[in-house]
Amino acid sequence: MSVFRKLVVLALIAITWSCEEKKVNKTFTEEEIAVIPKPAQLTLAEGSFQFGDDTKIVISDAAQKEMISGFLSKFKNAAGWDLEVSEKAPKADFVKLVVDENLEEEAYKLDVNSDRVIISAKGNAGFLYGLETLRQLLPVSIESADKIGDTAWVIPNLIITDQPRYKYRGLMLDVSRHFFEIDYLKETIDRLAMLKMNVLHLHLVDDQGWRIEIKKYPKLTEFGAWRVDQEDKHWDGREETSPDEKGTYGGFYTQDELKDLVAYAATKNVEIIPEIEMPAHVTSAIAAYPELSCHERPVGVPSGGVWPITDIYCAGKEHTFEFLENVLLEVMEIFPSKYIHVGGDEATKTNWATCPHCKQRMQTEGLKNVEELQSYFITRMERFINKNGKRLIGWDEILEGGIAPEATVMSWRGVAGGVEAAKQGHDVIMTPGSHAYFDHYQGPQNEEPLAWGGYTPLSKVYTFDPLVEGMTDEEAKHVLGGQANLWSEQIKTTDHSEYMIFPRLAALSETLWSPKKSRNWEDFSSRIETMFKRYDLMDINYAKSSYLVMEDVKIDMETKEVSVELKNEYTDADIRYTLNDAKLTDNATKYTEPLIINKTTEIHASLFKDDKPVGVPFNTTVEFHKAVGKDVTFKEIYNEQYQGEGKFGMVNTLRGTKNFHDGHWQAWLAKGMEAVVDLGEEMPIHEVILGTLENQGPGIYFPTAVKVYVSNDGKTYKEVGVEKRAFAKNPSFDLKDFKITFDEQSVRYVKVVAESMKTLPNGGDVWLFVDEIVIN
Structure with missing residues (x-):
């Protein structure tokens, strides 16, 4: 045998051996x-x-x-x-x-x-x-x-x-408040299919943008799809736009793009349901065609939040219904889905009450009030939709004034609307804000990207059940399933959108597909970690919020001891911690009971998996200072809505979070704060810190200045320092410590004055939020 042939044989043996070695049984x-x-x-x-x-x-x-x-x-x-x-x-x-x-x-x-x-x-x-x-x-x-x-x-x-438990398993994407390209919608469809979800509900119309090409009404996308760019401001802190200002922020889908998307979705067993809002959430349409409103005044496409929503379609004009029917005819040509979603929510009907066209409509139709006029509006549109072989879905407000006969109700304000609709014999899709609103936070607000508020962690989504206890068998038959909703007021990017959807959609998919008796959080917790590894390889920007360690802090004002409880979403989580300068390694102490702290202490903690920390580490400082437990008096007491922990709320070491409803904040409306801390005796101090919050959407602003005064008799004060901060636009939520340092001096009384804007230039009262006066 030649050397060459020997080498070939040896190579073949090696290849065969290698292949056989890879065989696994x-x-x-x-x-x-x-x-x-x-x-x-x-x-x-x-x-x-x-x-x-x-x-x-x-x-x-x-x-x-x-x-x-x-x-x-x-x-x-x-x-x-x-x-x-x-x-x-x-x-x-x-x-x-x-x-x-x-x-x-x-x-x-x-x-x-x-x-x-x-x-x-x-x-x-x-x-x-x-x-x-x-x-x-x-x-x-x-x-x-x-x-x-x-x-x-x-x-x-x-x-x-x-097989699925429910036949309707959906996700709603709001592409009106912020526009997302077709490629991202296709990626989302792929991920829906992976989780055996079968509906993508597209919120195509809202006040802030019209996203679908309608050939009969080109102004809808020429004007209605674009708004003035105010993305540097908080959603609810944006200025009203003039109809004369040209919009540059937005976008829309052509009919060809949407037809291609529908065809793609069909290969993944995903039905796309279009939502064309009516009679409210339509300022973008009225900006394009002012004659659709009662007042017919030109308006601009809003750049941010609108409340109350008074620019709505006029229910008295025949032209309104002609417009909507023509729009829906084009929509129905694009989307073969059996449903058309018409919204129907949050309509403020003050214009209807004074509009001569609407008054005439109510008289002609024998309607008692504007609620019945809305019912007429929805019922009339339903007849048109049914005549064209489709069924109408609306948010649970369509129950008000009498529900359209064949309408399906999407219950979002809890489950009560869904229960009532089922009792009346209507099909129901459950999507309560408590469990299915993915624009809510899913972890501690301080550690999360901007969201709309609320707290809906992975474990809470997993407890969702469309079937409400107490429903009869007949009522239960009308529950088609459930849906998650991602409203996009705060969601500007696809990365952020993915973060809010995943992994919560995996939890929702199991609640809608799997038998209820098989549901087990501990079992799911194990399986979701494997899904995380898949998401890593798929380059999905999923949230790791379920790994985050959270705290529950209490103070005993008699003993001056702070109790810190550490917890996590996972049952029997392996939480380990270190104190002060100790590094968070595998030598960290396993957490078993609340930590009792009686002096300034740094706490570092993490969830551990396989003896390694996972997720973002938890870090906090319980800061004991000279004012803890001391008497505080206010020139004007804090607002009754935000009382913090009461008498000692400003001097108890407990700091507030970005969630201004967390119970640690004291607040003043349209006024500043003046507080005096009595240290009980003269003692040397050199620093005063005031903890504050800004969230411009609901009107919470940082103080414009913080001043510190000291006294030994409680009557005569001298100023020892000031920190000023000019107003600035801020689309985010932020915490800020105003820190005033000065030469050390021995004093008994410390007066802290926080100056507030009180009112905004364009109207509206300003909140001032404070969590702690720290004196060192």
């Missing part, structure tokens, strides 16, 4: 299966199926080829394989799609043994979800955009029988 445990949402039924068996570059995908018709393209692309990217698609199954090593007419529309059965994988479904929806489950059974590296070497693409032998 693994038996999985249930703990290793991290599918979200959790399948309805799963039976695990011994052994596993291993994908290779010779594995074939067997389909039964050409229509399935497009549907499986996403699954094939995963192997193309991560393994470098072009898996063959065939209509004929080999003896082994294949994944086969088998039509089973006995299964429900979105149900599937996944049967895996060491030789082959069978996915049975009635149609493409079930096959898609079967493939998505298969994807999550594979190693997380299947999500890689780059080729991964030395990976055994193995899944467990098992049988899964799966």
Whole structure:
């Protein structure tokens, strides 16, 4: 044998040995299966199926080829394989799609043994979800955009029988307040499909922007899609815009773009439901066509918050209904969805009450009040929508004044509206602000990007259930499912949008898909960590807020001891801490009970996984100072809405957060603060710090100046320092310590004066928020 042939043989042996070495026959445990949402039924068996570059995908018709393209692309990217698609199954090593007419529309059965994988479904929806489950059974590296070497693409032998608990499983994206490009919507559709969600509700119209091309009314996008750029200001602190100012901030979707999006969504079993608001949240339309309002005055597209919403469609003019019918005809040509969402919320009807057209309409139709006029408006639009083969959805305000006969109610103000609608025999989609509003904070406000308020962490979303206790069986039949809503007043970028959606959407998907009896937070907590690894590879900017350590601080004013409780969303979380200068390492102390602090102390803590800190570390300082527990008197007492901890609220070491409802703030409305701290005896001091908050949206502003005076008799004071701060636009929420230092001197009384703007130049009273007077 020649040397060359010997080398070839040795190479072939080495290659064969290498390939055989990579063959894996693994038996999985249930703990290793991290599918979200959790399948309805799963039976695990011994052994596993291993994908290779010779594995074939067997389909039964050409229509399935497009549907499986996403699954094939995963192997193309991560393994470098072009898996063959065939209509004929080999003896082994294949994944086969088998039509089973006995299964429900979105149900599937996944049967895996060491030789082959069978996915049975009635149609493409079930096959898609079967493939998505298969994807999550594979190693997380299947999500890689780059080729991964030395990976055994193995899944467990098992049988899964799966179907959704609810048929409506949705996400609403508000693209009006801030506009997002089509590519991001497609990425969102992919991620909905991954979690077996099947509805994307697009909020296409609101006061701040009209986002859909309507060819009959070109001004809607020529003018209504653009607003004056005031993004440097808080959403609710923006100035009213003139109709003469040209808008430059915004955008819109062409009809062709939306048709392409709808077609793409259909391949992912996602129905896109358009929302065309009426009669309110339509200033952008009135800016384009002023004749649609009662007053017909030209208005500008608002750059920010509008309240109350008085610029609404005139319900008395026939032209209004002609306009809306023409708009909806074009909308219905684009969106084949069975639903049209018309909003119907937050209409302030003061203009209707004085409008001669509306008065005439009420008289002609025999309507008693403007609430019944809104019911007439919605009912009339529903008749038109029904005549065109669609069904109307509206927010729960459409119940007011009498609900349209065939309308579906989307209950957002809690679940009461949904319960009432179900009692009346109407279909209901539950989307309560308490659990399904993803524009709320999901972690401690100090550590989170700007949100709209409220607190809806991952664990709370997981407790959501569309079915309300006490519903009868008949009422329960009307509950179609649930939906998450991401209103975008504070959401300017796709990164921020992703952060607010994920991972909370994974929790919601399980509440809508999986049987309620299988729901278990501890189990989900384990599986979501595997999903985090997938999100990392998918380059999704998901929130890690569930890792954050939170504090609950209390003080005993008699003993002057502070109790600090550390907690986390996860049950039995491994929280460890260090004090002062000690580094937060694996030698940190395991937290088991509240820490009792009686002197100034820095606390550092983190959630630990596998003996390593994860997430953003928690850091706080409990600062004991000379004013703690001392008497404080005010020239004018704080507002009854914000009393903090009362008498000792300003001198108890407890600091407020960016959440001004946290109970630690004392506040004054349209006035400044003047407080005197009696130290009880003369003592040397050199520094006074005043903790303040600014949140310009609800009218909370930093003081314009903080002055400090000292005295020994409580009558004669001398000024020892001042810090001034000129007003500045601030779209964020911020904490600021005003720090006044001076030469050390022995005093008993300290007077702190915080000067306030009191009122804004364009009207409105100003709040001044203070949490602590620190004296050193």
